Amino acid sequence: MEIDADFDILSFVEGDTHDMVIPGDPLDSIVSNVLSEHDIMDILGEEVLADANPSLNGPLGSKNHLCPVCRRPAGKHLYYGAQVCVSCRGFFRRSVQNNHQTIFQCIGDLNCVVDSTSRKSCKFCRYQKCLDAGMNPAYVLSAAERKVRILQRYRSKSGTTSILPKLKLQQDLAMTFTREEKMYYDNEFKSMIDLTYAKCLEFFVNRLDDFKSYHETLFLGIPLTPEKMKMMMRLDEVTITSYCLQLDDCYELSFHDRMTLIKNNFPALYGLTWAGYGQDSSAYEYYATFLEVIKGKASTDDKYRPLACLAEQLLPSCSAIETNLVDLNEILPPEILRQESKITELNQETRKVREWCNPSGSAIGPDNNIILIFYKIILFGTEFSDRLDDPAKCGAIQDKYLWQLHRYVKTQFGKKSYALLHETAMIPLSIKSISNVLEEAGK
Template identity: 20%
Template sequence: MYVILFFYQQLNTSTSFSDKPRRGRKKRRKDVCQCLVCGDISIGINFGIHTCSPCKAFFRRNAIKLGIYEFVCDKDGHCPITRSTRRKCNCCRLAKCFQVGMNPNAIRSAEEKLERNQLIEYNRQRKLEKSTKSHAINLSQHILKTNFSLSSTDEILLTNIFNAYEQTCAPLRYKQHLKMSHDEISSLEKLLNSISHMYLALVDYLKYVPEFSNLSIDTKICILKSNFNQIFRLNNALIIHATGADDDLHSATFKNLFPTDLYVELCNCISDLLPYVHDPIFLKLVSIVFIFSTSLTVRFDINPETLNTKTVLSIQNIYIELLWRWIQYRCSTYEESVRLFTSFITHILHSQIVGEKLSEYVNKMASKHADQLVPIMKAMWLEEKN
């Protein structure tokens, strides 16, 4: 699993599935403004003035406490408020907020916030449904135009895979989660918990695969623990592409949670996957191939009797053959198909090496606060103790 969906601003612009430049993509430039409260980078106008995300959240939480809670400065009431000192004195920070013109009347009530969130969710779902229908139509039309013929069974399987992913893991649902402030993610445990819903969505996606649903519960648990983090790495690339996570202004927050060398390797790995995100099926189908692997990690001891290796690999072969037929239909020549496949495998092998480093680091750090992790993240990241 990568947390690289938060790190995309470190990456170069991705190429398309066929390594051709995308038309119509304009480079966006933004004027960088400072937060008038602490001097950090502004995310826009909040409550009437330019602020950073932490000061926006601080004012929203504390301005409504005036008259209920007493804010006291331990010094003379003139504490300097900067990016590095803003947490030291809430009294002076709140006073600075009012001094620069932040408007408490712009803070939404609980009812207003709920109504707004419901409207946002409604619009998001309508956009998602429209996008899903459009992609499904384009996919069907593209299949009809290809020189490499697919059987009617292949077409049905591919369409079902596409629709299942859009119904469960549609990346547009995660855009809000990519804009989390430093206050919201101050530890590795909070970061892991904040993305646990994405793990659950991927589990729902796999439930649409009949062969997966028919496996015994022990086999399901075995292959999930062994292979799931690799699948999550693939999904992160799709999320980054769909949500435009390069706009995230707070990647420094996530930088601080990992050693620099590991952070850079994670960014490089996700960059390697970006050429494949423009295909409507490829990574979604690869995820199914990977879940039916005997082991994509060395962290868990696999019991062959529990795993039922023969059954799992026979299922995997079905989807590997489907993947190869899809690659042939997507590429103009057989040679191009081979180049695409071998290039992807090379990137995945490198991803596996970095994934083991990430697993070792996360297990070492998160195990100190295992009680703070939600169950699915504990199961996927921490080694079981005998």
């Protein structure tokens, strides 16, 4: 997916797509059977983005020409009378079509600097530079005129207009989270659970006291000590690291980048895990299944027999799973629980994350697809890009999953999707607050 460099990933997550060029994104027309101007332009490609005067559209031949407005590489054609970049072309067209140029006001002294980094700061001066470069408002067609012109231009080409509805359908499908993708994530979640069982077995096989403490924390609500908190974090570090390293996208990165991403993003991954599954009946059911897995493993390998004997003793206490759920926030070390303001903030942020990852309010727990996709968005975050071999590749992978989350939410939750995507933009702040408290609890 090629996106204009002006693309603001935060706006995209929130659902603001007005300034984006994304092939296959039907925008508002996804709910309409009528081809909009944007549909036709996206389907037919850049060649239809013509000025009103066809004579102004010939290629100029210069591949190194810079946009006279913002100094970014310009396109290969004249757009509305000047050889500008794609972004300034779109800015000029929208300004004229919406008549916004009449209300622009300068934020400075009518001579603001307009370049690739500041061009969004002052729309008045940017528009004036467009005019100075030779762009003519008279060449901008209205939306209706453009639609007629585009269809007339391509009507003469055999079969073009007849396939537009099919292309529009393909375009709508590109916005849909497919059944195959849903099956992929269902299988990935099952694989993650199996991997977690395997790593927990290896972790606890020679740590029987730790296993008993872990069980007592989950089911009896016995508060954690800092040492036990560290033990739980080590266990989750093992399982989360193992899951991350087996992701296909990780194999595209150097070993250094894989480990750097995991090391620096682990606190956020742990915070999401803690909040998403901290009071979830399905998590306890998985734990009860894990006790059965231990017994099955012991039947083929004697080294697991002591762990299986302990699991046999603990299994009856799982019978009250539905009525004795322990909220993990309530069993943090006493030193943390005594800090009322910190616990209040922790509970508030945890509640936000839990409601966000369970938008349907399901009694069976969070939406695992949301959590799995967001895991990847967190994992491939590059706030520490100076420590990575290939931050651009990591960022591209993260963008892929941001787009995937966008499609999943829009497909799954319809009208609720915009509010949910807006919440998504704020969730990293909640997760950071949670991970900060957990890190302190383990000290």
